[in-house]
Amino acid sequence: MKTKKLGSSDLEVPIVCMGTMTFGEQSSEEESFAIMDYALSQGVNFLDTAELYPVPPTKENNARTERIIGNWMQARGNRSQVIIATKVAGAMPGMDRSYIVANRADPPLDFETAPQPNLTREQILTACDASLRRLQTTYIDLYQIHWPARYAPLFGGRQYHPDRERDAPSIEEQYHPDRERDAPSIEEQVAAMGELIQAGKVKYWGLSNETTFGVCQFCETAKRLGVPLPVSIQNDFSPMLRVFEGDLAEACAPSNYNIGLLAYGVLAGGALSGKYLNGFDTSRSRHTLFPGFQPRYHAKRTSDAARELVEIAKAKDMSAATLCQAWAASRWYMGSVIIGATTLEQVQENIAACLTKLDEETVAAMDALFLKYGNTTLAD
Numbered sequence: 151m152k153t154k155k156l157g158s159s160d161l162e163v164p165i166v167c168m169g170t171m172t173f174g175e176q177s178s179e180e181e182s183f184a185i186m187d188y189a190l191s192q193g194v195n196f197l198d199t200a201e202l203y204p205v206p207p208t209k210e211n212n213a214r215t216e217r218i219i220g221n222w223m224q225a226r227g228n229r230s231q232v233i234i235a236t237k238v239a240g241a242m243p244g245m246d247r248s249y250i251v252a253n254r255a256d257p258p259l260d261f262e263t264a265p266q267p268n269l270t271r272e273q274i275l276t277a278c279d280a281s282l283r284r285l286q287t288t289y290i291d292l293y294q295i296h297w298p299a300r301y302a303p304l305f306g307g308r309q310y311h312p313d314r315e316r317d318a319p320s321i322e323e324q325y326h327p328d329r330e331r332d333a334p335s336i337e338e339q340v341a342a343m344g345e346l347i348q349a350g351k352v353k354y355w356g357l358s359n360e361t362t363f364g365v366c367q368f369c370e371t372a373k374r375l376g377v378p379l380p381v382s383i384q385n386d387f388s389p390m391l392r393v394f395e396g397d398l399a400e401a402c403a404p405s406n407y408n409i410g411l412l413a414y415g416v417l418a419g420g421a422l423s424g425k426y427l428n429g430f431d432t433s434r435s436r437h438t439l440f441p442g443f444q445p446r447y448h449a450k451r452t453s454d455a456a457r458e459l460v461e462i463a464k465a466k467d468m469s470a471a472t473l474c475q476a477w478a479a480s481r482w483y484m485g486s487v488i489i490g491a492t493t494l495e496q497v498q499e500n501i502a503a504c505l506t507k508l509d510e511e512t513v514a515a516m517d518a519l520f521l522k523y524g525n526t527t528l529a530d
Contacts, residue, residue, distance in 0.1 A: 365402065469499070
């Protein structure tokens with residue numbers, strides 16, 4: 151298994167990271183245990199989770215994933231062998247996510263009166279303690295801010311609209327109009343991460359779904375406050391979504407802030423595998439079970455690109471899923487490719503894919519395909 155240091159950290163991570171967001175929804179605890187057992191047997195000792203998971207998140211399933219991972223580590227007695235990454239959730243305007251805050255308490259708070267999640271110092275510290283309890287551990291290897299607390303174009307958005315920053319009501323104003331608006335600053339978030347590191351509860355911290363502006367602001371703030379810099383950024387990235395490659399890659403380069411990319415969405419939620427095109431049984435697949443979830447992956451351009459990806463893969467006697475993941479793993483800026491799986495067969499293929507080397511002809515064909523279709527999962 152190929153490994154490398156994750157950004158400026160001392161974490162030696164495999165090129166494959168086991169994503170767990172299906173655990174507790176599409177995968178039962180028993181199935182999740184089997185997936186993690188196999189991954190670890192192949193040298194994939196890096197697990198990524200979040201207090202939000204599983205997805206799509208609901209009041210009923212929230213926090214199951216961390217509990218399943220905690221039960222697995224407890225049952226196997228393997229905490230020292232595993233690198234655990236999890237995330238703290240922030241506000242999501244227009245969505246009621248009060249259950250996340252309610253589930254940070256044990257027993258849970260009343261969902262009706264619990265506040266919305268927000269990245270204040272108090273909430274970050276409380277969320278970390280809750281994750282530690284569910285994971286049944288005393289420390290988290292990598293603690294990530296799941297998405298920005300400020301307005302930024304995310305999840306299929308590309309264009310920045312300054313009026314949305316000024317005019318959009320906060321999540322607290324939408325659900326609790328009588329409460330004063332919380333607006334956690336970057337300084338407050340960074341200081342909270344530093345506090346967790348000082349307390350020994352977190353080894354390293356990272357960002358997720360961030361922009362170049364955000365990365366620079368967080369890093370310069372950390373320098374100013376004397377807090378270690380973030381070591382990772384977990385962003386949406388695939389052969390058909392390559393926005394990371396420009397100024398964000400420059401900011402994260404080893405010669406600059408030295409932040410490793412943890413790529414999710416490499417198969418665009420499975421769309422780039424071609425399985426939605428060719429009559430495969432997709433009854434257990436994400437887009438079939440939850441057609442309204444992650445709609446950015448349903449774009450016609452993505453389907454068109456997937457058809458051609460399948461042909462490129464066939465010419466090299468591999469699947470489109472293998473092609474996409476092998477390509478992602480070959481990028482110079484890649485820290486680790488986050489794979490997903492709901493079956494053992496999928497995890498076996500996805501791990502093998504990230505260890506597959508592509509020839510120059512195939513890489514050139516992938517580049518030409520991207521130039522033809524562009525960033526297919528962007529909606530504006």
